[in-house]
Each structure stands twice: as structure tokens, then as C-alpha cells.
Amino acid sequence: MTESLDRERMAGWRAYIEASQRLFTQLEEELRADHGLSFADYHVLVLLAEVPGQRLRMGELANRLVFSPSRLTYQITSMQRRGLVARQSCPQDGRGSEAVLTAAGLLALREAAPGHLASVRRHLMDDLDDVEVATLTRVFERLGRRLRADRDASSTLSD
Amino acid sequence: MTESLDRERMAGWRAYIEASQRLFTQLEEELRADHGLSFADYHVLVLLAEVPGQRLRMGELANRLVFSPSRLTYQITSMQRRGLVARQSCPQDGRGSEAVLTAAGLLALREAAPGHLASVRRHLMDDLDDVEVATLTRVFERLGRRLRADRDASSTLSD
DNA sequence: GGCAGTTTGTTGAAATTTTAAATAGTGCTA
DNA sequence: TAGCACTATTTAAAATTTCAACAAACTGCC
Numbered sequence A, B: 001m002t003e004s005l006d007r008e009r010m011a012g013w014r015a016y017i018e019a020s021q022r023l024f025t026q027l028e029e030e031l032r033a034d035h036g037l038s039f040a041d042y043h044v045l046v047l048l049a050e051v052p053g054q055r056l057r058m059g060e061l062a063n064r065l066v067f068s069p070s071r072l073t074y075q076i077t078s079m080q081r082r083g084l085v086a087r088q089s090c091p092q093d094g095r096g097s098e099a100v101l102t103a104a105g106l107l108a109l110r111e112a113a114p115g116h117l118a119s120v121r122r123h124l125m126d127d128l129d130d131v132e133v134a135t136l137t138r139v140f141e142r143l144g145r146r147l148r149a150d151r152d153a154s155s156t157l158s159d
Numbered sequence C: 001g002g003c004a005g006t007t008t009g010t011t012g013a014a015a016t017t018t019t020a021a022a023t024a025g026t027g028c029t030a
Numbered sequence D: 001t002a003g004c005a006c007t008a009t010t011t012a013a014a015a016t017t018t019c020a021a022c023a024a025a026c027t028g029c030c
Helices: A002-035 A039-049 A058-065 A069-081 A103-123 A130-155 B002-035 B039-049 B058-065 B069-081 B103-123 B130-155
Strands: A055-057 A085-089 A097-101 B055-057 B085-089 B097-101
Touching: A002 A039, A002 A103, A002 B002, A002 B103, A002 B130, A039 A055, A039 A058, A039 A069, A039 A097, A039 A103, A055 A058, A058 A069, A058 A097, A069 A085, A097 A103, A103 B002, A103 B130, A130 B002, A130 B103, A130 B130, B002 B039, B002 B103, B039 B055, B039 B058, B039 B069, B039 B097, B039 B103, B055 B058, B058 B069, B058 B097, B069 B085, B097 B103
Parallel strands: none
Antiparallel strands: A055 A097, A085 A097, B055 B097, B085 B097
């Protein structure tokens, strides 16, 4: 009984991971072909655009993206070269620096977003009914909260 | 109205992608730390293990993993070096080759699977009720089917 | 104030991974 | 059998990621 329940859950897991992998690959391809942006590029632009001042500390950005510090440095340097973001040293903390969305970055996001969101709708959302959307949202918001909490907890283990 | 519906759907999308990214990162970390396997390694092992003869043509494997041919060659060569798979030329088609699961590969999978599946349960499945599992399964099986169909269709466009 | 210990972010070198173009070998078909 | 298509690999280059050091700046404490 637990056995068959497990099997059902594992089938769900398999379906989830395989379809997600495929979906992410597909979306990244379209984003790159149509707008020259990687998934990470796009995600950075979104995160910066929706925050007051359109700026975030490197550390905070790394947390949200689940990137290592040096990986984020690389990512931001690359975006800086393309003019999508700028770097500013942090007023409050001389060690820190902030990534700031540039006008070009905002423009790039505005150009990419409609097409990208249309892809998301076409590949995923349009096929879901309201109950499914609600369940999906609930499940993944819960999961996200829990994973963030886990991460915070494990980084505090050394205390 | 369509407006607010869209907003709900987009919130769902955001939650889904962020939590999934976090989950996959976490699971890959554990898999690598505990068993020295990448997600791709593990996935190859699973695909080979569950197919009769424990062997798949390179092309078929590439399709299932959504890998380019040369990327798969690299992946399999790496696993071959570690003794997890072997290569055999295909009897039916002299051009082709097959990746075959080795005893060591099967062993590695058997060692890794319980811990990995436990992680999956702990991070994701244990927190879902039956209705949520059913919805998740249904949604992603449908999505997977559709994405596979899309890919097949687009590769046949040249006809 | 000044020192020890942290934290923040970057750097540079190395390792890994991915891509793109060219290639070798085989199958199919006119 | 010639020509074209298909399968997979090779090669070199590019892109990405990690790791270990590092510098600068903050903290708290004496």
C-alpha cells in the first residue's frame, strides 16, 4: 500500500523532472535565439527590474539565483560588458557592490518579456485549468519557502 | 479579468521555476557529494537500467536527454572512463553504437538510488497530499507528451 | 585607537562543459 | 555503383564553473 503510493509518487517525480528539463531547455533556446539572452541573464534582469532602485547587492543576487559568489561575478561581468547592468560600490558598506539595471537592460527586458511570457503560456500555462494552476502555485510556493528555509538553516549551522 | 487570471498564472510560473531551480540544484549537490554522480550521469544510468538489454542507441539516448550528439558523446565517454557504461557497435546498423550499462554502472545506480530517492521524498514528495501528487503527475505527464510531440514535429519540418 | 577575526566580492589559473565545423564510416536508393 | 543521407565521433575553440588565494572593509573588543 505504501508501496503503490510510493510508486505513484515516483512516477510523478519522473514526469515532473523530465518535462521540466525539456521545458527549460526549450524556453532557453527560444530566449537565446530571439533575444540573445540566457535564462540567467533574463532572471537577473527580472530580479533587478522589480526591486526599488533597480539595484541589488551581489550577495543578495547570488542568494536569489542560487549562484556561488564567483559565478555571480562572472555573470554580472558578462552582462556589464553587454551594457545590461552596471556596477556601483555600495554606499552603506564599502566592501560591497551593487548590480544596477541600466536603461539598456530595462529595454532588453521589455523587448524580451512579451515573447518569453508568450512562450511560457503556449508551452505550459494555456494547457492548465484553473484548479491545476492553483495547485501548481500552491505546491511550488510552499516548496520554495521550504527550500529557502533549509538553505538559511544550513548556512547557520556553523554557529 | 483575463488580466488578473494572467497574473495568477504568472505568479504560478514564477513559483514553479524558482523552486524547481532550487530543488534541482540541491538534489544535484547531494548526488554529487554522496555518490560522485552528476544529474546527467544518474539520468543515463536510470534510462539504461530500465530498458531491456540495458542498452540504448546513442541517438535514442540523446533524444531522451535532450542532448546534442556531441554532448552525448562527451557524456558517455566520461562515464565510460569511470566504468559506468560500455560502448558496443550496433548489430543492426553498422553506423550506430550503443551505450550499455556495466555491472559497475548498475551497482553505482543501486547505491545511489535509495539516498537520491529519499532526498526527493524529503524535499518534495513528503510534503504533498494525494490530490497534489495526482495533479502534479497529470500536469507534467501531459506537458512531457506535448513537448516531445512538438520536438518530433519540428524535426520533421524539413520534409 | 588598534588589533584579531569576519565578511564581501574579485581575481587568476585550472578544470570542466558545451558548441560548431569537419570527418569517417555506413546505409540506402536510383 | 554513384550519390546522398544518416550516425556518431573528433578536433579545436569558446564558454562556463570551480577553487584557492586575496584585498579591502567591517565588527567587536581591549
